[in-house]
Structures are given as structure tokens and as C-alpha cells.
Amino acid sequence: MLSGTAEYALRAVVCLARQPDGQPMRASDLAEQIGVPRNYLGKILHDLVRAGILDSSRGKKGGFKLALRPQDLTLLRVVSLFDTIGVGPDRRCLMGRPECGGADPCPVHHRWKDASEAISMFFEETTVGDVLSDE
């Protein structure tokens, strides 16, 4: 449902959003806290920086921090860097019928569309702020 890499990214982002005053956090600490191999997490964090989701700073008091307010960062923006969520524009019918679309849907087309859109909507509409809301 979600690749390991995407899930790591999500946890890292949420963990950073919990930092008081947006204080930066070192990659090693982050890796230990969320249980992800240190070097691998480094690569993921770097991807997040290049996407503008995180800011990084080097040196003694450096680390990673969120570049946006949590409530402005959707889960989709994080996850879509690593996975393709939901049914893309070129996604064909579940049953492999190329002609299955608006005009000539297969019997299960609508039910499948509803279900898969529920997933897309979740990632589109949920923000990191929502995840934090009760802590």
C-alpha cells in the first residue's frame, strides 16, 4: 500500500514537525528515533530537501528541519516523491480493458474508482499538522 521508503519519509517528517521551535535535528538522531538505517535515511532526507520540504544546515548546530508549516504540508507531497499514489492518468482499467473509461465502463469500474479515490483523497487532504493535532 505504501513503500518502505515513503513510510520512512513520512515518519521523519512527522518527527521533525514535533521538534519544538522547529529546532533542527541530526540525521543520526532521527534515524535512531524512527528506526531506519542511518545512511539510507540520509538519502531520503536529501531528497526531501531538494523537494523543498525540509531545510538542512551543516556544521555543529546543523541538522534537518521542516521548511513549511505542518498544516501546509500534505502527506501526498511527501509520499509522492517516492511512490505513485492512486490511479494516475494513464492507469488502465483494473481488469486490463484499454477501452474501459467514462463511456464504456466495466461492471466493477465505479466501485473500484470510488475505493481507489478514497486512498488518493486521504493523502491529498491530510496534512502533517493533522497528524500532530492531539499531542
Place this chain on the structure above:
Amino acid sequence: MLSGTAEYALRAVVCLARQPDGQPMRASDLAEQIGVPRNYLGKILHDLVRAGILDSSRGKKGGFKLALRPQDLTLLRVVSLFDTIGVGPDRRCLMGRPECGGADPCPVHHRWKDASEAISMFFEETTVGDVLSDE
């Protein structure tokens, strides 16, 4: 959203369900019809046989056929052989909190559950018979 293998299996099963009188179909014919590499499909079909979804017979008039009535075969039973759909019993929280369950859900737990259950429900409640219903 669904692995290639699972999708192949789904198409093969649907194709077999369309056979008149449950006549067996050879792996090669099936492979050609649904556009899947012959040898690879053989492996998938074998998996379906071991799961009790298909019957196979060797020799001159052999082939594969459904072992159940289409309306008694859910898509979940086919797909779950190859993919894990939705949130299984041991599936941890989306955010990686081991304690996230019924009693102490994280803020997005319910929304995530609703969305992912829409997918599970689709596969659980849709049968091969449903897919065939308009032909």
C-alpha cells in the same frame, strides 16, 4: 496499488470464468489472450491451483479451469495470494507507532482506516461473478 502479478492472476481468473461450461483452457492460450508472458503465467496459475482457486489437468485435453463458481470467488481471495491488501491484523500504524490500535489511535488513524478499508471492502465484496455480470 496492485502488483503486476496480482493483476495477471485477476485477469486469468476472469478469463477462465468466461469459458463456457467451465471448459479447461491451456496456459498458452490464456497467456496469449490476456497478454502475459507464457512461462510467468504458468507459475501464477500453479499458485492459484495450490490455493484451491483453479483445477488443473495435464495431458491432451488438459488445462486450467475454475474450481469454484464465479459468484463464490472474491477478488480478495485471488489477489491476496500475491499482495497484502489493506491493513492486515499485524499491519502497524501508518505512522509507525506500535501501540496505535483500537485503544490509543493516532490522530489520522481513523481517516486512514476508512480509506484503506474502502480498498479492502472492494476486494472482499466483489466477486468474479460481479465482473462478468454484463456480458
Place this chain on the structure above:
DNA sequence: CAATATTATCATGCGATTATAGTGAATTCT
């Protein structure tokens, strides 16, 4: 029984994802 057709199974290659190692560059502190 022999010939043939078909599934069953194993061994292997390929590519994407996942993970590791190591070097270089920037920042901070003394």
C-alpha cells in the same frame, strides 16, 4: 506400450528498490 500434449518445477538473468561505505564540502566553536 509408445507417442504426444500439457502442466510442474527448477535454474537463471534482469531491473528496481533497498541499504552501505566513503569522500568531500560547509558550518560552528575555540
Place this chain on the structure above:
DNA sequence: AGAATTCACTATAATCGCATGATAATATTG
């Protein structure tokens, strides 16, 4: 200035899913 710390980047290895090909086992037919 110099040392320590930390991210940036590249190269490489390990793992897994996907796909192919060849061979063995089994059933049907005559």
C-alpha cells in the same frame, strides 16, 4: 586559523519481484 561536527554526493553492494528458458513428470490417445 584549526579542529570538530554535520550534511552533500557518488559509487557500490545486497535483496526482491518479475520474467525467461529448459527439463521433468503426468495424463490422454491410439
